[in-house]
Amino acid sequence: MDTHVVIMAGGIGSRLWPVSTPDMPKQFMDVLGVGKSLIQMTVERFGSICPMEKFWVVTSEKYVGIVKEQLPGIPADNILAEPEPRNTAPCIAYACWKIAKRHPDANIVVTPSDAVVFERQRFAEDISKALEFTENSGNIVTVGITPTRPETGYGYIHAENAVEGQICKVMKFKEKPDLQTARSYLASGGFFWNAGIFVWNVRTINAQLRKFAPQIAGIMDQLSESFYTANEKDELGRLFPQCEKISIDYAVMEKSEDIYLIPDNLGWSDLGSWGTVKEHVPVDSDANVAVGGDVRMFGCRNCIVHNDSKGIAVIEGLDGYIVAKKGDNILVCRLSEEQHIKEFSELKR
Amino acid sequence: MDTHVVIMAGGIGSRLWPVSTPDMPKQFMDVLGVGKSLIQMTVERFGSICPMEKFWVVTSEKYVGIVKEQLPGIPADNILAEPEPRNTAPCIAYACWKIAKRHPDANIVVTPSDAVVFERQRFAEDISKALEFTENSGNIVTVGITPTRPETGYGYIHAENAVEGQICKVMKFKEKPDLQTARSYLASGGFFWNAGIFVWNVRTINAQLRKFAPQIAGIMDQLSESFYTANEKDELGRLFPQCEKISIDYAVMEKSEDIYLIPDNLGWSDLGSWGTVKEHVPVDSDANVAVGGDVRMFGCRNCIVHNDSKGIAVIEGLDGYIVAKKGDNILVCRLSEEQHIKEFSELKR
Numbered sequence: 001m002d003t004h005v006v007i008m009a010g011g012i013g014s015r016l017w018p019v020s021t022p023d024m025p026k027q028f029m030d031v032l033g034v035g036k037s038l039i040q041m042t043v044e045r046f047g048s049i050c051p052m053e054k055f056w057v058v059t060s061e062k063y064v065g066i067v068k069e070q071l072p073g074i075p076a077d078n079i080l081a082e083p084e085p086r087n088t089a090p091c092i093a094y095a096c097w098k099i100a101k102r103h104p105d106a107n108i109v110v111t112p113s114d115a116v117v118f119e120r121q122r123f124a125e126d127i128s129k130a131l132e133f134t135e136n137s138g139n140i141v142t143v144g145i146t147p148t149r150p151e152t153g154y155g156y157i158h159a160e161n162a163v164e165g166q167i168c169k170v171m172k173f174k175e176k177p178d179l180q181t182a183r184s185y186l187a188s189g190g191f192f193w194n195a196g197i198f199v200w201n202v203r204t205i206n207a208q209l210r211k212f213a214p215q216i217a218g219i220m221d222q223l224s225e226s227f228y229t230a231n232e233k234d235e236l237g238r239l240f241p242q243c244e245k246i247s248i249d250y251a252v253m254e255k256s257e258d259i260y261l262i263p264d265n266l267g268w269s270d271l272g273s274w275g276t277v278k279e280h281v282p283v284d285s286d287a288n289v290a291v292g293g294d295v296r297m298f299g300c301r302n303c304i305v306h307n308d309s310k311g312i313a314v315i316e317g318l319d320g321y322i323v324a325k326k327g328d329n330i331l332v333c334r335l336s337e338e339q340h341i342k343e344f345s346e347l348k349r
Numbered sequence: 350m351d352t353h354v355v356i357m358a359g360g361i362g363s364r365l366w367p368v369s370t371p372d373m374p375k376q377f378m379d380v381l382g383v384g385k386s387l388i389q390m391t392v393e394r395f396g397s398i399c400p401m402e403k404f405w406v407v408t409s410e411k412y413v414g415i416v417k418e419q420l421p422g423i424p425a426d427n428i429l430a431e432p433e434p435r436n437t438a439p440c441i442a443y444a445c446w447k448i449a450k451r452h453p454d455a456n457i458v459v460t461p462s463d464a465v466v467f468e469r470q471r472f473a474e475d476i477s478k479a480l481e482f483t484e485n486s487g488n489i490v491t492v493g494i495t496p497t498r499p500e501t502g503y504g505y506i507h508a509e510n511a512v513e514g515q516i517c518k519v520m521k522f523k524e525k526p527d528l529q530t531a532r533s534y535l536a537s538g539g540f541f542w543n544a545g546i547f548v549w550n551v552r553t554i555n556a557q558l559r560k561f562a563p564q565i566a567g568i569m570d571q572l573s574e575s576f577y578t579a580n581e582k583d584e585l586g587r588l589f590p591q592c593e594k595i596s597i598d599y600a601v602m603e604k605s606e607d608i609y610l611i612p613d614n615l616g617w618s619d620l621g622s623w624g625t626v627k628e629h630v631p632v633d634s635d636a637n638v639a640v641g642g643d644v645r646m647f648g649c650r651n652c653i654v655h656n657d658s659k660g661i662a663v664i665e666g667l668d669g670y671i672v673a674k675k676g677d678n679i680l681v682c683r684l685s686e687e688q689h690i691k692e693f694s695e696l697k698r
Contacts, residue, residue, distance in 0.1 A: 018661070293677075298693060299686075311677025312367070314693040316686055317670075325679050328642075328660025332672055332681055337648075337665055344647060344663040 001135055002106045003050040006095045008196075009039055009059040009067065009113035010085050015273045015338065017345040018329035019306055027114035028066050031271055032281055033291035033306075037070055038271065039113040048124050049109060049131070056099065057113070058082060058091045077228075083237045088196070089209070089251040090216055090243035094236075096205050097220040101227050106202040107134050110248075115195065116280060118267025126165060126262050130199040133167050133260065140208070140256065141167060141199040144192025144263040150182035153272060155194035155249060162190055162263045170259040173249055192263045194249065195270070205252075213251040216243050274322040274338050278304040302335070350484055351455045352399040355444045357545075358388055358408040358416065358462035359434050364622045364687065366694040367678035368655055376463035377415050380620055381630055382640035382655075386419055387620065388462040397473050398458060398480075405448065406462070407431060407440045426577075432586045437545070438558070438600040439565055439592035443585075445554050446569040450576050455551040456483050459597075464544065465629060467616030475514060475611050479548035482516050482609065489557070489605065490516060490548040493541025493612040499531035502621060504543035504598060511539055511612045519608040522598055541612045543598065544619070554601075562600040565592050623671040623687050627653040651684070 009027050013020030020026035027039045034041070043055065052073040059067055061081040068076060080095060092110055099106050109127060117123045123143075130141035144157045146164065156174040173194065177185065185191035198205075210217040219239050226235040244251075253259060269276050281289045281304070288297050292307035298316040306324040307313040315323050322338060324331045333341060358376050362369035369375035376388045385393075392404060401422040408416055410430040417425060429444060441459055448455050458476060466472045472492075479490035493506045495513065505523040522543065526534065534540035547554075559566040568588050575584040593600075602608060618625050630638045630653070637649050641656040647665040655673040656662040664672050671687060673680045682690060 018663075296693060298689070307679070309677040311679070312694060313678070314367075314680045314682065314690070316682040316689070316693065318681060321666075323679070323681055325674070328658040329662070330656075330660070330672075330674050330679055331663045332667060333663065333665040340647070340665070341663070344645060344665065345661060 001131065002054075002103050003131055004054045004056060004099055004103065004106045004108045005046045005049060006056045006058065006092070006099075006108055006110045007039065007042055007113045008088060008091055008110065009057050009063065010082055010091060011112075011114060013114060013272075014342040014345070016271070016277070017324075017341055018326045018331050019308065019324050021326070021329075023062075024066070025063075025114075026271065027112075028063070028070060031277055031291070031306075032116065038116065039067070040070055041116060042111060042113050043071055043074070045117055045120055045123065046109065046111070046127070049127060053078070056080060056095050058095050060085065081233075081236075083240050086240065086243045086245045088248040089213055089246045090219075090240065092198075092205070092248050093209050093213070093216050093220050093243070094223070094240065096202050096209075097224050098227050100202045100206055101224060104202065107131050108198075108200055108202055108205070110196075110198045110200075112196045112270070115268060115270045118280070119265070122165070122264060123266050123268075126264050126266070127199065129165075129167065130260075130262050134199050134201050134204075137260075138201050138204050139258055139260050140204060141260045141262055142170070142253070143195050143197040143199075143266070144261045145195050145268045146263060146265040147186055147191065147193050150179060150186050151193065152176060152179055152182050154270070156182075156185055156191045157194050157261055158185075158191050159261045159263060160190050162192070162261065164264050165262070167260050167262050170261045173254045173259075175249075192261065193268070195268055198248070208252050208256055212255045213244065213246070216246075216251070219243050274304055274306075274324070274333075274341075275335050277306075278335070304335070350480065351403075351452050352480055353403045353405060353448055353452065353455045353457045354395045354398060355405045355407065355441070355448075355457055355459045356388065356391055356462045357437060357440055357459065358406050358412065359431055359440060360461075360463060362463060362621075363691040363694070365620070365626070366673075366690055367675045367680050368657065368673050370675070370678070372411075373415070374412075374463075375620065376461075377412070377419060380626055380640070380655075381465070387465065388416070389419055390465060391460060391462050392420055392423070394466055394469055394472065395458065395460070395476070398476060402427070405429060405444050407444050409434060430582075430585075432589050435589065435592045435594045437597040438562055438595045439568075439589065441547075441554070441597050442558050442562070442565050442569050442592070443572070443589065445551050445558075446573050447576050449551045449555055450573060452551065456480050457547075457549055457551055457554070459545075459547045459549075461545045461619070464617060464619045467629070468614070471514070471613060472615050472617075475613050475615070476548065478514075478516065479609075479611050483548050483550050483553075486609075487550050487553050488607055488609050489553060490609045490611055491519070491602070492544050492546040492548075492615070493610045494544050494617045495612060495614040496535055496540065496542050499528060499535050500542065501525055501528055501531050503619070505531075505534055505540045506543050506610055507534075507540050508610045508612060509539050511541070511610065513613050514611065516609050516611050519610045522603045522608075541610065542617070544617055547597070557601050557605055561604045562593065562595065565595075565600070568592050623653055623655075623673070623682075623690075624684050626655075627684070653684070 013026035362375035
């Protein structure tokens with residue numbers, strides 16, 4: 001089996017401002033305070049799947065330096081730089097076309113760079129199972145996370161008679177639901193969070209893209225001639241921005257008939273907001289979370305404090321707040337208002 | 350008249366942490382967000398009293414560089430460095446003994462470096478009046494601030510039949526009172542805040558120190574031989590730390606019989622705490638104060654936010670809080686709990 005791992009690392013994580021910023025987004029930050037960035041934890045998670053020379057990172061040009069620094073084990077030639085963000089379908093197509101040129105039988109695991117999985121052993125087993133299934137059947141497998149709350153921020157995947165850890169057929173990909181719909185998904189069972197983790201053979205995904213996203217596939221065919229040559233960068237700069245801006249879910253997953261699911265309870269989180277970060281870090285007896293440097297809380301409850309520096313953060317008398325500092329920027333905001341953080345940080349004074 | 354101004358600038362302003370720190374205390378900071386530090390504002394306030402070569406600053410050795418940088422007009426030789434803090438009596442004695450050696454008839458105004466006076470014109474008139482009185486009578490004059498609230502953080506000066514702007518005899522210096530006593534002072538009238546501003550002839554204060562603080566005076570007599578010589582620094586390092594650690598109020602003012610007061614309503618504040626700073630900066634329609642860089646408040650009331658940097662401070666959903674950032678340190682604290690800030694910032698985690 002010729003297994004490759006493609007890590008998508010082009011996002012900017014604007015809901016975790018000020019720790020995540022367009023110059024240094026969350027996948028490169030130690031969001032959980034464990035001494036490693038999220039992308040470093042992602043690489044570790046797949047460490048048993050294949051050797052480092054088969055890891056690929058697709059990211060924005062401006063993050064290439066950060067990726068090299070944080071992941072020195074990944075060959076520099078495997079760091080693919082998007083000239084501009086075009087959502088996940090062009091990102092995945094670029095990586096898969098490029099891998100196909102030298103590794104035509106590759107089985108590929110695609111993963112985001114900024115999520116966490118706490119059940120690592122079980123996750124590794126599921127990925128191995130999915131790879132074996134893909135190798136034998138040629139079919140696409142995606143990982144579905146057993147939902148723990150009626151989350152409206154994720155897409156869902158519907159599968160009947162699903163058993164945790166066992167591969168089953170996908171009935172339908174569902175877009176982000178409203179709260180009522182999300183509640184009905186939880187009540188009825190058979191619905192799983194779409195974690196954006198896919199396992200496929202390179203021939204299969206490229207064929208599916210050709211079928212359902214011919215505009216992107218056409219551009220990739222053109223680009224392919226320059227792969228691994230001195231012209232690649234120029235050609236990419238010319239052609240990639242012409243790709244349709246579309247997610248892999250819309251472009252392929254929702255249309256394809258033949259997708260399989262491995263549902264499981266993996267302790268997964270996209271860490272998409274301060275509230276979700278708070279859920280994944282141990283709390284003290286007052287339900288507070290402190291990440292980073294010297295954080296001193298007095299009379300606080302239900303707070304998450306993130307201090308990026310060696311400095312002191314003194315926080316007194318808050319209940320249910322986020323306090324985050326990175327460099328010169330600070331945020332103090334109720335957890336209940338965190339959906340506005342992006343807008344607060346972008347507004348001009 | 351040979352007038353000199355002595356600015357005491359050795360304090361560390363621990364209640365204004367993190368803006369005031371032992372490395373860069375509040376007198377050197379732009380606490381009000383007006384583009385000048387408090388010590389620069391202090392020098393301006395006395396600008397009409399005497400030329401810059403008659404300004405003296407007594408400070409800690411480690412602040413000498415900051416003083417030179419912030420007050421380039423003051424001769425370097427007039428910046429007196431205390432080897433260690435010994436409270437105000439030794440500080441004042443050193444300055445007065447040194448001035449006396451070359452200016453035996455000097456009239457001296459002593460002032461803290463970290464307070465503000467909003468009635469500057471009136472203040473200058475009062476100081477001129479006090480200097481004239483001292484010149485003619487040889488007596489010590491102190492400035493008393495008409496109290497506006499039963500403040501327990503200041504000492505008081507009692508004078509009967511006091512009229513604002515007119516010199517009268519001091520009956521008694523009073524230490525910081527409890528709240529009930531402070532209220533009775535306000536109710537009865539004739540009590541004024543001790544602003545630590547003194548006007549005296551150098552012969553008078555030195556005689557008073559000789560009488561009431563002979564230990565300190567004796568050390569100053571020894572030191573005096575080295576003044577303005579290459580030995581001064583070494584001698585100071587050897588002798589100054591032996592001085593009794595005592596305030597000028599305890600050492601002289603409370604004991605002396607012959608002190609005069611010029612009471613006035615000068616819009617004075619020692620800016621000793623975030624609450625007092627908030628009172629002296631314009632508030633917006635939600636009673637918020639923002640000092641410094643890019644401060645964005647949403648749904649906040651009665652807050653003071655101090656942002657030292659070019660960074661963004663997003664503050665949401667707070668009522669009655671201090672949020673302060675300087676360098677790597679941040680503080681979020683209820684204004685009602687600000688008396689604990691010193692302890693919060695000193696505690697080990």
